[in-house]
Amino acid sequence: MKNKILKCSLIIGLIAVMIIPCFANAAVSNAKTLRELKAELAAYKKKVNDNSASQKKTISEINAAKNTISQAEKEIETNQNKIEEAKRKIAELEVEIAETEEEIKDLLRAYEIASGDNNYLEYIFGATSISDFIIRCSISEQLANYNDGLIDGYENKIDENERLQKELKEREITLNNKIAEKERAISSLNNQLSSYVDEAQDLKEQVKAVETSVNYYVNAGCKDDDLLATCVNLMTDTGFVRPLKKGARTSDFGYRPHPTQHVYKLHTGIDIGGNSEGTNVYSIANGKVGMILKRQSCGGNMVYVYHNINGQLYTSTYMHLLTINVKVGDAVKNDTVIGTVGGGRGTPWDSCSTGAHLHLSLAKGWYGSTYVSYSTWVANLVDPGSSKYVNIPPLYKYFYSRTW
Template sequence: MGNFFKRHFKIITAMIAVLLFIQIPVTYAANLSDLKSKQQQVEQQKKELNSQINQKSSAIKSNESKQKQLLAQIDKLIDQISKTNQEIKQVENEIGQANQEIAALKEKIEALQKKIDERNALLEERARALQANGSVSFLDVLLGANSFVDFIDRFSAVNTLIDADRQIIREQKEDQKQLEDQKVVLENTKRKLEEKQNQLKNLKASLDSQKQEKNKLIAELEKEQQKLLSEKKLLEKQYSEYLEISQDLENQIAELQRQQLSKAQSSGNLPVSSSGFMKPTNGVLTSGYGWRNLGYGPEFHYGVDLANRAGTPVLASADGVVTYASALSTYGNVIMVTHNINGQIYTTLYAHLRAFNVGVGDVVKQGQQIGEMGATGRATGPHLHFEVHIGTWRGQKAGVQNPLNYISL
């Protein structure tokens, strides 16, 4: 909640600042000093807004990354849930098959037990008959025999019949035991299958719960993403408004420079030269005129960059009068010199300076030191950014020329 209010407090503060600039027209600025002061404030606001926009962009990118990770995890969970459902179905089929086999065994056991019971009843009946008749039956068998051999044959026949019955009973009991053992095995198998079924159902419930939780996180991230996009859009709108204010200030600075140039011309302070331009500093060309990409998107480079160590002298490229000497947007510290060469008005711009050696209104000679090389403004290292414009400076695009058409390296 605290972060929420902090974010919105910054946005509201930026909006109030924009409104204040809009409500106090920059045309009320009395002089170049006022314009410079306001421009510095605007550039600071632009810098802060740009930083906030970058933070929002980073947060949006991070949010998108989290959503992608969660979606990948959800896809994995869906696959696991599908696989678990298939395993549950397979186990249920196996349990059903085991139940059928157990039921069939039960029927066999019952049928076999019935036969055993019937055979036991028959044997018991025979045993009771033999016991009731006792020796009489034995004597009958003995006395009824025609000979001793006949007696042995009769006695063996009775014993054989009894032994046969007993063998059948033993085999039936063995079959019954085997069926009982099979039934125990099947019941154990069924129990294990049921345990596995329960484990799979618990796993599925856990997977479903995880999926619901991740869907909830996705919904929260999507809501946060909408808020971030909305806040970024608002910041970009504010930045656009500051750009318009900045452009208005640049136009007014250019107008004041034109007025100063007009005064210089009318008073004879603007020297007339026919010698052309010279290289403004001792440095290596690191970036030419035209389109380039420094890692944050393509941009048009309106001059040339000459790199050397900080403090390297920066020289006036031609005779002229200083019409600007102050900070200017991403250029950092800037000097502008206006020239009259063979009747044509030019303005040269020297940016990213560490120090000034001249001020507005000073008349300078070609080769005179006007400043020192530095890395102020948007710069990755000490260098001089040098531009040539036809006419007075009215912004980057107005009358801009390729400096290499005017100087030799």
């Protein structure tokens, strides 16, 4: 009997030796300390402040550009008046040119002299006396000088006409270029500001999530140099179960056209429909609530649960919840109701949902603990619906049990 007990004890001991290092290594290999988590929180807060400063700077640049555009518009208005004045002068010149041509013709007809030099000579030598000859010479000279002056004036007015037209075209080109330049500047600045605003929203959510995690670990008694993955007691598990008693997959994990944003982007989990709002949502495994985000514009109410499945750390995420039934730090089992299905009329703030459903994501590691970056979470995502994890049937095929 003693030998049997001894053998059993040895077997149990060997199993414990095999299991514990596996769990410890898995936790330690990815874990950060509370001190590092606090440092990342400080870094995120600095990013928020830097983002705010960048927004203010960009807004100032936009206002400066708008002032420049306002000044340019006033200049355009002034120049347009100048253009209209130039057009009026051109019209007057054309009238004067026409009148000058007619005046020359009238003078020549009055003295019965054509434009050729020979006709001037015929007129002069047609004198009947010396005095008539002198008079005719004087008249011919005056007429010639006056005619030359009119012709010079005519040519000058043509030059002025051409100059004004050239200035008009150059002014139009300059003004159009200036308008285009300012429009491009405003467009670029607005895009930059929009990017800062989007980034600010993400950063604020990260700060809120990390602050919640820091408070959670502090309240759990973790010290600054403790490893986060080992300083909190967590119920382990051996596998996953489905988060709903029934339902059907309505959207797969992976890239797809977004149903409300109308862009092609990554769907970070699977959607499960076929349930009305208020239907119970369960944790897919034993674990502990790590983060909670409420009333997000895209995702609504969200719960993040930490799991240890056979030594591998996971974070399950439940989005578009109508209600949240847990709080950060709560230990949960795989039959704990963590919330209820939302995404319909009961969650009007959630702009990324078109109807009642549950969005389920699953990632390796503990998001908000062993890492805090959204991009790292995305890189660690797995397909929760695959048979390796939660095993949700293919699109539009119903399941009627949490197990399979």
